[in-house]
Amino acid sequence: MDKPKVVLGVSGGIAAYKACELLRRLTESGHDVRVVPTAASLHFVGAATWSALSGHPVSDEVWQDVHEVPHVRIGQEADLVVVAPATADMLAKAAHGLADDLLTNTLLTARCPVVFAPAMHTEMWEHPATQENVATLRRRGAVVVEPAVGRLTGVDTGKGRLPDPGEIFEVCRRVLARGVAEPDLAGRHVVISAGGTREPLDPVRFLGNRSSGKQGYALARTAVARGARVTLIEAGTGLPDPAGADVVRVGTAVQLREAVLKAAPDADVVVMAAAVADFRPAEYATGKIKKKDGEEAPALNLVRNPDILAEISAERARPGQLVVGFAAETDDVLANGRAKLRRKGCDLLVVNEVGERRTFGAEENEAVVLAADGRETPVPYGPKEALADTVWDLVSESLRSR
Template sequence: MSATTDRTDAPRVVLGVSGGIAAYKACELLRRLTESGHQVTVVPTAAALHFVGEATWAALSGRPAATETWESVHQVPHVRIGQQADLVVVAPATADLMARAAHGLADDLLTNTLLTARCPVVFAPAMHTEMWEHPATQENVATLRRRGAIVLEPAVGRLTGVDTGKGRLPEPSAIFEACRTVLRRGGLGTDLAGRHVVVSAGGTREPLDPVRFLGNRSSGKQGYALAATAAARGARVTLVSANAELPDPAGVDVVHVSTALQLREAALKAVADADAVVMAAAVADFRPAEYVTGKIKKVDGVEPAPVVLVRNPDVLAELSADRARPGQLVVGFAAETDDVLANGRAKLARKGCDLLVVNEVGERKGFGSDQNEAVVLGADGTETAVPVGPKEALADVVWDLVAARLA
């Protein structure tokens, strides 16, 4: 069976394309959706067809592109397309398209579809920085988010011409992963809409000299799963990433750091207006007391000098003790190798956080794997066991517990 063959069990996705130069990137998103078994109907605006023609959309989707409200009138396309969809994703979403959607206008097939859709709706914005930052656009984005739509944060990078800044369409691969996350959740809604959450991920590195460092095995996959899942649930997400060699999740503001001190500085800045903070990064407890500016040389017959370590700040305990705003929730992670629950309970009391995700780690456990299992301990005495499964599943449990406490 070809990827574009209609199947009754295939998720039905409407890909809306508005008139921006980034419309060509939607072809890659369409390819990923169809090749992964989704049944995709492309609804381009008239302006989008100036960038990518109708024949291209039909060839890539294996289905006629829906372009006119007045075509196949007996099938009432302006109603049926939205009613039958499991997901609507608009990529790129221009400032004009989001303004029309926010104000409930229905002057073409795509805006009609948005009004009739009762499934999750994802907007992937693309525009110049000034347009994204304009108060009118920000108010329209806030309106869409308040109504339950997922408006991804645009990426930072090269725009049209020589301009660079925030407003670039997220990479199609990242938008695709966001769509898969939303579809996996089905109709569970956007319970984090209007919330700002901060997530840390990866492992810090403490330099010894220009070529060596003290580090750990953390890949950052769990933190990235937490960030992507929060974005799919409607949150505005800031991800503080320490040395994770992973693509930035779509719709997430990513701050890249390396050392524990850099992570602390970025986290303290990010949490100022955050509703919840999830510290999933593996932060080094110690760093070398002295940084050697030149590579440490091996000298025959001479033993190397001992490496003297000093303590790093305890970022999780600091965030827990000095909440940046009333009601802010703090979630920590505890990677243990033995006496997992006993050590976890002691750490929960010591750190002062609201929730602590405790998991056993080792060379073949936790670090680097696509799966995880854990117990989430609550300061209120609760224990929530999460069986082995995808890291996204653990992320959803964490956000379930956070959302319930925020509510």
């Protein structure tokens, strides 16, 4: 079988060196990659490096090999175009259809999915001109991932850092796997919770659960690949940030509730995939609770935590907002799931069986997605990304009908 053809566009930012890692991941996973750098990017990484890593000749000129019409053919033959890093200048050129070099010509002729991974200083990313260009590209069907927050050039820190190359690769892999040029969640804002909340007992102990957060992260990654703007609220996962997601870190159920309520007002979809503690200690010990010889263990008094899923389902932050819940059950899985769906009032409920060696921390999952209208969609045992895509398929269908 022919290898998928990927065009890796590299524009002139300091993060150009990180694209070498993205190129390595693409080639080692069986993709045929053609690197198309801008002239400015060659000040950071030379053509010899790109040629050696890709196995293809590299040029930024439209006048080289003119008989092969590279400014047309490269885009026409591509299965995916990814630009990483995408500078503010490149986003502006792409949004306005300029074609003054080989990469911008390639973008104009490509009819395959296009992914932009921006990297620039915070002020440049937040400038109204850049935001308008990003909105234009997304409206046309391009996937523009949100930049990461972190150290920039010099002493600056903020939003604008190129996401981890491994995470950009995951976006590219998901976009290629779907094989759809038009992302169905483009223009949508989705809020996803992931992980397990921790309720402090004292400065060194907490009540928690076994949730790894991997299903929530799979939902975030697949949503980004389908064009959504993603806010990921994570509790205690320790997982790397998915490329393109705005990550909010919380610890307790109360903090998770605050973060969800803050993000929900402009969200089209809220997905509560986190395992939220039902109870928390009534009192917090400011010092470590110590065992004492001859004394019984101290009694632990618990109080109920807020029911976030029921609250956001009952009081939708905006008209037409969809709410998706998760239910981990150990027995009478479907019966308990149906009862929980009615009780919580959400639109979809993903129900799965859990136990000592089931689901938690695994890369696979099996579930049934229950809908408020009575439909039930079984998802066979497989990668958590497959379950995530099924959830987004159902969400996308519901959003189109509203």
